[in-house]
Amino acid sequence: EIVLTQSPGTLSLSPGERATLSCRASQSVTFSYLAWYQQKPGQAPRLLIYGASSRATGIPDRFSGSGSGTDFTLTISRLEPEDFAVFYCQQYGTSPLTFGQGTKVEI
Amino acid sequence: QVQLVESGGGVVQPGGSLRLSCAASGFSFSSYGMHWVRQAPGKGLEWVTFIRYDGSNEDYADSVKGRFTISRDNSKNTLYLHMNSLRVEDTAVYYCAKNGPSGYDCYFDLWGRGTLVTVSS
Numbered sequence: 001e002i003v004l005t006q007s008p009g010t011l012s013l014s015p016g017e018r019a020t021l022s023c024r025a026s027q028s029v030t031f032s033y034l035a036w037y038q039q040k041p042g043q044a045p046r047l048l049i050y051g052a053s054s055r056a057t058g059i060p061d062r063f064s065g066s067g068s069g070t071d072f073t074l075t076i077s078r079l080e081p082e083d084f085a086v087f088y089c090q091q092y093g094t095s096p097l098t099f100g101q102g103t104k105v106e107i
Numbered sequence: 108q109v110q111l112v113e114s115g116g117g118v119v120q121p122g123g124s125l126r127l128s129c130a131a132s133g134f135s136f137s138s139y140g141m142h143w144v145r146q147a148p149g150k151g152l153e154w155v156t157f158i159r160y161d162g163s164n165e166d167y168a169d170s171v172k173g174r175f176t177i178s179r180d181n182s183k184n185t186l187y188l189h190m191n192s193l194r195v196e197d198t199a200v201y202y203c204a205k206n207g208p209s210g211y212d213c214y215f216d217l218w219g220r221g222t223l224v225t226v227s228s
Contacts, residue, residue, distance in 0.1 A: 092213035
């Protein structure tokens with residue numbers, strides 16, 4: 001099973017600042033099959049990024065993903081008030097599908 | 108309207124059974140693989156199970172293998188999760204989620220709002 005470790009656990013930032021979230025895999029993620037999700041309290045997760053760097057439909061371009069192999073990054077270029085949430089990475093190159101433990105981005 | 112709506116959650120005793128349903132609308136349900144993903148209270152996300160678009164193949168997390176069964180009825184645009192031998196640690200919000208465009212795209216591009224399953228005596 002591929003274990004995904006996200007860091008930091010919590011990121012305290014202000015609107016307008018840049019957020020950089022890390023996701024490290026215990027082994028190489030096949031074909032960079034890595035996705036990122038945003039989850040707000042009481043809501044279902046929302047897909048942001050798939051294939052490590054492709055934005056999902058309707059996702060603003062301030063969200064970007066990068067990386068390959070075992071190291072991946074989600075960057076939010078300028079935080080908007082609605083961006084504060086928990087973010088999860090997920091690998092889908094190998095069964096079982098696994099998630100990271102999440103990074104909370106807070107004000 | 109493109110959406111997934113789960114139902115069937117509730118309180119059940121350890122060792123009991125429950126069946127969850129997920130009604131799909133607004134897209135061609137029979138063309139896509141489907142998943143169940145769960146989230147224990149205050150915890151992260153855990154993938155549970157997947158079924159291929161035509162029901163010909165399934166995959167399960169080790170934590171539920173042999174106890175849970177995923178199925179689908181494409182004529183009713185509905186996904187199911189049959190849960191047996193429930194344990195306290197199965198307590199979670201259960202989300203159904205749509206697979207990406209191809210069989211290799213096992214990410215979740217549409218989610219339901221979830222249904223809460225509580226296993227308690």
